[in-house]
Each structure stands twice: as C-alpha cells, then as structure tokens.
Amino acid sequence: xxxxFKMAAAATGLVVAGLASASAETLQIGTEGAYAPFNYVxxxxxxxxxxxxxxxxxxxxxxxxCEWSVHDWGGIIPALNAHKFDFMVASMAITExxxxxxxxxxxxxxxxxxxxxxxxxxLEEATPERLKGLVVGTQQGAVSVPVLDAYFPDSEHKLYxxxxxxxxxxxxxxxxxxxxxxxxxxxxxxxxxGCCEFVGESFLMDGTIGAGIAFRKQDDELRNRVNAALxxxxxxxxxxTIRAEYFDFDIMTKPPYVxxxxxx
Amino acid sequence: MFxxxxxxxxxxxxxxxxxxxxxxxxxxxxxxxxxPIGFVRxxxxxxxxxxxxxxxxxxxxxxxxxxxxxVYYGFGQFSSELRAMGLWxxxxxxxxxxxxxxxxxxxxxxxxxxxxxxNTISTSVIETNAALNLTRWTAFRRVLLPIAFAKxxxxxxxxxxxxxKATSLLAIITVFDLMGEARTIFSETLDLGVYYVAAIHYLxxxxxIEWTLRRVEARFKWMA
Numbered sequence: 447x448x449x450x451f452k453m454a455a456a457a458t459g460l461v462v463a464g465l466a467s468a469s470a471e472t473l474q475i476g477t478e479g480a481y482a483p484f485n486y487v488x489x490x491x492x493x494x495x496x497x498x499x500x501x502x503x504x505x506x507x508x509x510x511x512c513e514w515s516v517h518d519w520g521g522i523i524p525a526l527n528a529h530k531f532d533f534m535v536a537s538m539a540i541t542e543x544x545x546x547x548x549x550x551x552x553x554x555x556x557x558x559x560x561x562x563x564x565x566x567x568x569l570e571e572a573t574p575e576r577l578k579g580l581v582v583g584t585q586q587g588a589v590s591v592p593v594l595d596a597y598f599p600d601s602e603h604k605l606y607x608x609x610x611x612x613x614x615x616x617x618x619x620x621x622x623x624x625x626x627x628x629x630x631x632x633x634x635x636x637x638x639x640g641c642c643e644f645v646g647e648s649f650l651m652d653g654t655i656g657a658g659i660a661f662r663k664q665d666d667e668l669r670n671r672v673n674a675a676l677x678x679x680x681x682x683x684x685x686x687t688i689r690a691e692y693f694d695f696d697i698m699t700k701p702p703y704v705x706x707x708x709x710x
Numbered sequence: 711m712f713x714x715x716x717x718x719x720x721x722x723x724x725x726x727x728x729x730x731x732x733x734x735x736x737x738x739x740x741x742x743x744x745x746p747i748g749f750v751r752x753x754x755x756x757x758x759x760x761x762x763x764x765x766x767x768x769x770x771x772x773x774x775x776x777x778x779x780x781v782y783y784g785f786g787q788f789s790s791e792l793r794a795m796g797l798w799x800x801x802x803x804x805x806x807x808x809x810x811x812x813x814x815x816x817x818x819x820x821x822x823x824x825x826x827x828x829n830t831i832s833t834s835v836i837e838t839n840a841a842l843n844l845t846r847w848t849a850f851r852r853v854l855l856p857i858a859f860a861k862x863x864x865x866x867x868x869x870x871x872x873x874x875k876a877t878s879l880l881a882i883i884t885v886f887d888l889m890g891e892a893r894t895i896f897s898e899t900l901d902l903g904v905y906y907v908a909a910i911h912y913l914x915x916x917x918x919i920e921w922t923l924r925r926v927e928a929r930f931k932w933m934a
Contacts, residue, residue, distance in 0.1 A: 604804075619798075
C-alpha cells in the first residue's frame with residue numbers, strides 16, 4: 447500500500463513537473479504576417495521580419511521558447527484577450543484607444559517622418575527658412591499634410607494621390623523635396639537611381655508614442671519581464687545588429703516631436 | 711453645409727476657377743486643332759487621311775486618365791532627355807501637362823464632330839458655290855465652315871460640358887480643380903456635405919455654360 451502510494455505520488459509529481467517545465471519554457475507570440483518588412487510570411491510559409499527577430503531576441507534574453515502564429519489584423523486584439531497567444535509583436539502603434547483593451551511595453555521602435563531632397567540642392571538641413579520657395583510633395587490626406595501647412599507655409603506643397611507618384615516626381619526633378627515616413631522613404635531610397643538623400647532630422651507627429659508589444663491588461667508580470675529583456679537587448683547591441691539587417695537608420699532613439707523641432 | 715462653403719471659400723474659388731479656365735481653354739485650343747483634322751477626315755484621301763484617322767483613334771481610344779498619366783509621369787521618366795532638348799520647362803509643369811492631355815483628348819472628339827457636320831452639308835450648297843464662281847478657299851471659309859460650325863454647335867457644347875467634368879481627373883497629376891479641392895476639404899472635415907457643395911458648383915458652372923451656348927446657338931440657328 448505504501449509503495450503504491452509512493453508510486454502514485456511520484457507519477458503525479460512527474461506529470462506536474464512536466465507541465466510546469468513546458469509552460470515556463472514556451473510562450474506564444476502573435477503577429478499579423480502581412481506587414482513586410484516588419485512581419486510577413488515568406489514563400490515557404492515561415493513567419494519572418496524585424497518584429498520576429500526582435501521577439502526572438504527578447505525570448506532568448508528571457509530564456510524561454512517562443513512560438514509564433516499569425517492573426518488577422520482586425521481581430522488581433524480580441525485574439526490576444528481570448529488567450530490565443532500570450533503577447534503580440536506586430537508593429538502596433540501605441541494609442542490611448544488601444545490602451546483601453548490591452549497594455550503596451552515600452553516603445554520598441556519609432557516610425558518617424560523625414561524629408562527626402564534632391565542631392566543637387568545640397569540642402570544639409572530642412573528648416574522652414576531653408577525650404578522657403580522650394581516645392582515639397584507628399585501624399586494627399588497623409589499626416590504630413592498638416593505638418594507642411596503648419597510649419598512650412600512658405601514652401602510650395604504638391605499633393606499626390608499615392609506616395610509612389612510623388613517619388614517619381616522627386617526623381618524627375620519636378621519636386622525639390624518629399625516628406626514621408628522614414629521607412630517607406632528609406633526603402634525607396636535604397637532602390638532609387640541615387641538622385642536623392644535624407645535631409646534634416648527625423649521627427650514624430652505630436653501625440654504619437656511609437657510601436658509597442660501588446661499584452662493582456664492583467665499580465666503585468668510578463669510585461670515587466672519583456673520590458674526588462676527589451677532594455678537589455680537595446681543596451682547590449684543585439685537590437686542594433688537586428689536593426690542594421692533591415693534599416694540603414696536609427697529607429698530606436700526617440701526622435702523629437704515636430705512641434706519641438708520647428709516651433710520658433 | 712453653407713459653412714463648408716464659407717470656411718473654405720478660397721479653396722472653392724480656386725477649384726472653380728481652375729475647372730472653368732482649364733475646360734474652356736482646352737476646348738477652344740482643341741477646336742483649333744480639331745478643325746484641320748476634321749476637315750481632312752471629311753474631304754481628304756491618302757496618307758493625310760490615314761494620319762488623321764490614326765490621331766483620332768489614338769486619342770479617342772485612350773482613356774483620359776491614362777493619357778494624363780502618360781503625359782505627366784511618362785514624360786517625367788525622360789526628364790534628363792527633355793532637359794537636353796529644352797522642353798523640360800513645359801513638361802515640368804503639371805498645369806501644362808494637364809492642358810496638353812485635355813487638348814489631345816478633346817481635339818480627337820471635336821474632329822469627329824466637325825467631320826460629321828461637314829459631311830451633312832448637302833451637295834446643293836456645294837453646287838451653288840460653284841455656280842457663284844467662288845474659289846474653293848472662299849467657299850470653304852465663307853460658306854461651308856459657318857454652316858458646319860452652326861450644325862456642330864450642339865454636340866460641341868456637349869463636349870464642352872463633358873470636359874468640365876473631365877477636369878476632375880487633373881487631381882492625379884497634382885492640379886487641384888473643384889473635385890481635387892473637394893477631396894482635400896473632405897479629408898480635413900470628413901463631412902460628406904463637401905460633395906454636395908462640389909455638385910452645386912458643377913451645376914452652376916454647367917448652367918452658365920448652357921446659357922451662353924444657347925445664346926450662341928440662337929445666333930447661328932438660321933444656318934444650321
């Protein structure tokens with residue numbers, strides 16, 4: 447009887463231990479898989495991108511196993527709250543509205559805006575005085591339009607239906623400058639004929655916070671662990687190594703807000 | 711809705727002016743281009759006639775949107791060559807490019823209208839010219855052309871009104887006509903009332919054009 451009890455206890459212990467080790471080692475991460483180069487599904491079905499590399503680096507730092515899954519953007523917050531995965535690395539912009547449903551890590555990158563200019567102009571800086579009388583293009587209805595209206599009233603603004611068309615006009619010389627997200631502009635710059643360059647500092651729209659990793663609101667303990675790991679990889683250079691594989695410019699340091707940069 | 715108009719009155723006036731001036735100018739210049747082409751289509755045979763047919767088919771067969779895109783962005787691809795040829799000042803400017811596309815498009819349609827009206831002039835008129843011993847040039851200038859013009863006026867007016875609405879495509883090459891301004895105002899206000907204001911602008915403009923055309927038609931009516 448005693449031996450039987452011991453065996454049962456040992457067996458239960460084994461099962462419990464097995465469960466415990468499994469749950470401590472594996473975390474489920476959700477992403478969208480349709481936002482290259484941040485997160486996308488490659489031709490042979492692998493989930494790849496900057497978000498995935500950062501997520502994996504965080505997992506390695508926390509010494510846990512991570513498994514990725516892709517979810518529709520429209521239902522990705524409900525999926526997180528329905529425990530389909532444990533946290534989300536999907537380039538989600540931190541906003542007040544989203545914070546009602548989820549909590550966010552510290553920003554893990556910033557999507558800043560920056561001017562592109564024709565090299566011949568040799569501008570070196572992009573201040574309202576320097577851009578006086580020059581032709582600046584951007585996309586109709588984009589967040590850059592109010593920036594141009596508010597801070598660059600003495601430049602001529604040309605609005606295009608699509609970003610690619612403005613970039614074509616920058617390349618042909620109809621535009622002197624274009625104002626876009628640093629990511630899209632940088633990607634285009636890499637494949638362009640070498641006509642153009644970034645000028646001036648990159649800047650953030652007032653009120654934007656950056657992209658964050660999202661958690662269920664009650665999972666504060668996990669959020670703190672991820673924040674700590676994120677800080678470590680940012681400090682020890684792992685982050686920069688990953689970033690350099692995707693982008694030629696800094697996305698980790700918080701850029702100034704547009705009002706800080708151009709007011710007075 | 712009235713405040714949508716008043717708050718953005720500068721934008722609306724700019725859009726209205728652009729739509730009215732570009733459609734009017736393109737129809738007038740288009741008419742001058744269409745006149746010889748229509749005449750050749752109606753009277754000539756041989757290589758000249760083939761050229762005229764090719765022109766009409768090319769620019770009538772191509773959607774205005776495509777034509778605008780090709781003239782503006784297409785020529786933009788050859789900016790260094792155009793610079794070398796001294797033509798870049800023209801193609802650099804979105805307004806000129808838009809005007810060129812509008813003229814190419816409307817002249818092809820107008821050439822067909824002119825051809826049609828020249829073809830309907832009865833042979834007795836031509837015989838009368840011969841009987842009066844008029845030279846071919848005088849007969850054309852003083853008799854055939856005025857009659858053809860009078861007959862062509864209603865369809866030409868129709869073409870003018872179509873062009874007023876066609877200018878809304880100019881926004882794709884950064885020229886903001888009424889519709890382009892309306893879209894900009896909409897992106898700021900997200901109020902669908904903006905499009906009612908735009909529609910009223912178009913209506914008023916078309917009514918003004920119709921009123922003018924009716925008066926011109928009345929003057930030429932006895933000939934048509």
